[in-house]
Amino acid sequence: MFKAKIDLTVLKECIESLTAIVDEGKFRLTESGLKLRAVDPANVAMVSFELQRDAFDLFQFAVKESGSEADTDADTEAEAESESKDEIEIGMDFVKFLGILGIGGRDEVELELDEQAQKLFTRMGSLAYTISLLDPSSLRKEPKVPELEFPVQVIIETEMFRRTIRAAEKVGDHIVLGVDGEVFYMETEGEMDKLRLGLKKDQLIQLTPGTVHSLYSLDFISAMSKGMSHVENITLNLGKDYPLRLDFEVAEGKGKVSYLLAPRIENE
Amino acid sequence: MFKAKIDLTVLKECIESLTAIVDEGKFRLTESGLKLRAVDPANVAMVSFELQRDAFDLFQFAVKESGSEADTDADTEAEAESESKDEIEIGMDFVKFLGILGIGGRDEVELELDEQAQKLFTRMGSLAYTISLLDPSSLRKEPKVPELEFPVQVIIETEMFRRTIRAAEKVGDHIVLGVDGEVFYMETEGEMDKLRLGLKKDQLIQLTPGTVHSLYSLDFISAMSKGMSHVENITLNLGKDYPLRLDFEVAEGKGKVSYLLAPRIENE
Amino acid sequence: MFKAKIDLTVLKECIESLTAIVDEGKFRLTESGLKLRAVDPANVAMVSFELQRDAFDLFQFAVKESGSEADTDADTEAEAESESKDEIEIGMDFVKFLGILGIGGRDEVELELDEQAQKLFTRMGSLAYTISLLDPSSLRKEPKVPELEFPVQVIIETEMFRRTIRAAEKVGDHIVLGVDGEVFYMETEGEMDKLRLGLKKDQLIQLTPGTVHSLYSLDFISAMSKGMSHVENITLNLGKDYPLRLDFEVAEGKGKVSYLLAPRIENE
Numbered sequence: 001m002f003k004a005k006i007d008l009t010v011l012k013e014c015i016e017s018l019t020a021i022v023d024e025g026k027f028r029l030t031e032s033g034l035k036l037r038a039v040d041p042a043n044v045a046m047v048s049f050e051l052q053r054d055a056f057d058l059f060q061f062a063v064k065e066s067g068s069e070a071d072t073d074a075d076t077e078a079e080a081e082s083e084s085k086d087e088i089e090i091g092m093d094f095v096k097f098l099g100i101l102g103i104g105g106r107d108e109v110e111l112e113l114d115e116q117a118q119k120l121f122t123r124m125g126s127l128a129y130t131i132s133l134l135d136p137s138s139l140r141k142e143p144k145v146p147e148l149e150f151p152v153q154v155i156i157e158t159e160m161f162r163r164t165i166r167a168a169e170k171v172g173d174h175i176v177l178g179v180d181g182e183v184f185y186m187e188t189e190g191e192m193d194k195l196r197l198g199l200k201k202d203q204l205i206q207l208t209p210g211t212v213h214s215l216y217s218l219d220f221i222s223a224m225s226k227g228m229s230h231v232e233n234i235t236l237n238l239g240k241d242y243p244l245r246l247d248f249e250v251a252e253g254k255g256k257v258s259y260l261l262a263p264r265i266e267n268e
Numbered sequence: 269m270f271k272a273k274i275d276l277t278v279l280k281e282c283i284e285s286l287t288a289i290v291d292e293g294k295f296r297l298t299e300s301g302l303k304l305r306a307v308d309p310a311n312v313a314m315v316s317f318e319l320q321r322d323a324f325d326l327f328q329f330a331v332k333e334s335g336s337e338a339d340t341d342a343d344t345e346a347e348a349e350s351e352s353k354d355e356i357e358i359g360m361d362f363v364k365f366l367g368i369l370g371i372g373g374r375d376e377v378e379l380e381l382d383e384q385a386q387k388l389f390t391r392m393g394s395l396a397y398t399i400s401l402l403d404p405s406s407l408r409k410e411p412k413v414p415e416l417e418f419p420v421q422v423i424i425e426t427e428m429f430r431r432t433i434r435a436a437e438k439v440g441d442h443i444v445l446g447v448d449g450e451v452f453y454m455e456t457e458g459e460m461d462k463l464r465l466g467l468k469k470d471q472l473i474q475l476t477p478g479t480v481h482s483l484y485s486l487d488f489i490s491a492m493s494k495g496m497s498h499v500e501n502i503t504l505n506l507g508k509d510y511p512l513r514l515d516f517e518v519a520e521g522k523g524k525v526s527y528l529l530a531p532r533i534e535n536e
Numbered sequence: 537m538f539k540a541k542i543d544l545t546v547l548k549e550c551i552e553s554l555t556a557i558v559d560e561g562k563f564r565l566t567e568s569g570l571k572l573r574a575v576d577p578a579n580v581a582m583v584s585f586e587l588q589r590d591a592f593d594l595f596q597f598a599v600k601e602s603g604s605e606a607d608t609d610a611d612t613e614a615e616a617e618s619e620s621k622d623e624i625e626i627g628m629d630f631v632k633f634l635g636i637l638g639i640g641g642r643d644e645v646e647l648e649l650d651e652q653a654q655k656l657f658t659r660m661g662s663l664a665y666t667i668s669l670l671d672p673s674s675l676r677k678e679p680k681v682p683e684l685e686f687p688v689q690v691i692i693e694t695e696m697f698r699r700t701i702r703a704a705e706k707v708g709d710h711i712v713l714g715v716d717g718e719v720f721y722m723e724t725e726g727e728m729d730k731l732r733l734g735l736k737k738d739q740l741i742q743l744t745p746g747t748v749h750s751l752y753s754l755d756f757i758s759a760m761s762k763g764m765s766h767v768e769n770i771t772l773n774l775g776k777d778y779p780l781r782l783d784f785e786v787a788e789g790k791g792k793v794s795y796l797l798a799p800r801i802e803n804e
């Protein structure tokens with residue numbers, strides 16, 4: 001059983017952070033909130049998402065008891081496993097869900113899960129949607145998060161980051177993110193032109209001095225930058241020829257999003 | 269002879285209500301104002317339009333006298349008929365006319381008909397357009413309005429109606445409009461999802477309680493919803509598996525628009 | 537050596553006035569500022585552009601001395617000629633440059649030329665672009681401005697001119713600009729419709745009375761009208777079946793733009 005109420009703007013912000021990486025995926029509902037971990041179809045980018053139950057105005061959750069009469073026959077291995085974890089998995093088309101939420105004005109959203117029918121009942125004011133869920137077993141398995149250690153951390157205003165990405169798209173296909181001493185930089189080279197953003201420590205919210213840089217596909221960074229349009233600051237975790245982990249908070253700190261992106265091999 | 273002045277916004281609102289159903293059509297000009305009745309090319313939707321002469325800031329109208337010297341030879345049967353009715357028919361490309369009016373800022377529009385040359389002279393400030401009219405005999409005949417009796421009438425805020433239509437377009441191809449007791453509802457079912465708007469009597473401006481519902485093509489309802497963008501309230505006249513008549517006022521009550529839409533057979 | 541600072545809005549306005557006619561071209565940098573003269577690929581329209589050095593917040597310019605050690609070998613005829621004129625030619629892709637400037641917010645732009653590498657270094661706040669210049673010898677030769685005498689001059693509000701052009705585009709492919717006594721007019725005839733703007737002397741900023749008119753391609757006039765979006769007034773220099781010269785100022789009077797457009801032969 002899952003029943004919840006949440007601010008529409010907060011829910012949109014959350015789903016938007018997912019659609020930056022994946023079109024569909026499975027939420028894990030537990031007593032403590034909502035979780036998701038998914039990789040993009042090309043296996044280059046990963047999103048880890050977590051929303052605490054206190055981000056909701058109402059949050060009711062209960063896993064149906066194993067062996068209850070109504071469900072005995074239907075119990076599959078997957079369900080058994082899910083129960084043992086005290087969680088419910090629901091598969092969703094996030095792109096469609098975001099489109100539906102986009103109609104809803106500024107209301108609160110009520111969500112109610114019909115596990116038997118695999119439907120999510122979504123109410124916004126006088127509008128009620130019944131959304132068919134996707135079969136979780138038809139969706140890709142949840143990826144493992146690799147163990148990573150990042151020597152350098154940069155906290156930057158989201159708007160500055162996004163503007164630079166938009167500028168970089170006019171120049172090239174890849175982008176270097178790096179730290180050189182006390183300067184954070186983003187650099188793109190096209191066939192003809194070169195773009196460089198350089199920010200000193202005092203132009204950033206935080207910077208670990210160091211000497212690292214890695215090259216990334218601009219397509220993915222650009223997609224990520226669309227998942228954080230309502231976020232004030234983002235944290236970039238960097239290394240030398242190393243993955244990028246980009247963290248930010250949603251739902252006024254009651255939700256966390258992490259994007260992980262594999263580096264490209266630099267041709268020098 | 270026809271010569272008139274009218275507020276540009278009012279005229280745009282009127283023409284926009286027509287282009288929701290037809291691209292072209294014929295106005296009947298009479299002593300008392302402007303009228304039009306036309307069906308869409310697929311014969312599924314009809315628009316009836318009426319604009320009183322007092323919606324105009326200036327309205328001069330006169331049918332040329334039969335048998336006057338200048339016209340004797342040119343008198344055709346059609347003209348004779350038109351005269352006998354004390355009216356002038358003019359054929360127009362409404363889509364083009366709306367585009368032209370869209371350039372005009374916030375001025376007043378002056379209209380002047382040149383019957384001989386079949387041109388409509390349109391002046392907005394310093395800009396003057398001379399528009400060639402369409403030959404009325406080349407346009408479809410004016411349809412007859414079927415006699416209908418509607419057991420149920422609902423008056424609803426236009427914005428609520430339009431928002432629901434936009435939401436429904438994301439879900440399915442058809443929409444049910446119905447009244448169940450004291451609730452008015454709109455319902456769309458797609459392959460995967462279902463959308464329902466339910467409004468109680470106190471969320472509506474008016475409602476006749478009853479039990480009726482009919483299914484309509486969403487394409488046509490959606491087109492209609494684009495013809496009423498400046499209107500505050502609309503009246504829905506409903507029956508059981510029956511046509512929909514959607515009425516609203518334009519020109520501050522000095523004009524009336526009615527859309528009539530045939531129902532679809534529901535597969536159950 | 538060329539190094540300059542200029543307001544970003546002013547520079548955008550200047551480049552925009554060029555892209556109305558050409559995608560690329562060569563600036564001539566001199567002690568007194570920036571100049572350009574170019575024709576469109578179809579040889580129908582020409583732009584003459586001039587920006588005084590005092591439009592810049594900083595303007596440093598020096599032609600490298602002939603026979604200096606580093607350059608002796610590289611000296612080509614073109615360079616020799618350029619030196620003799622005390623000017624530097626730089627070839628630019630204006631469309632790309634405008635796109636890059638569009639990212640820059642409201643900052644000041646710093647420009648620095650690297651003649652040896654044929655790069656223009658462009659800094660806006662923390663963003664630095666290195667733009668590869670085009671080889672001036674690969675670009676079309678600078679056209680000669682024909683000697684013209686215009687009997688009639690009209691000064692008109694840019695917005696009125698642009699609105700009429702937008703309206704004319706809905707009607708036809710050509711436009712007549714003319715003066716008839718004390719009235720300036722613009723007139724377009726399509727297959728079906730006719731549009732005419734007529735402005736009396738008191739609706740204009742200035743008018744030389746006369747009797748002239750010429751026909752022009754609307755495509756070119758329309759392109760020109762996109763190059764003056766921040767300009768308040770424009771001057772139209774007209775004759776009978778004669779080219780149009782359209783003048784306006786940029787950079788608060790410290791820059792001048794002239795468009796010259798060949799007339800079309802009128803079929804009557």
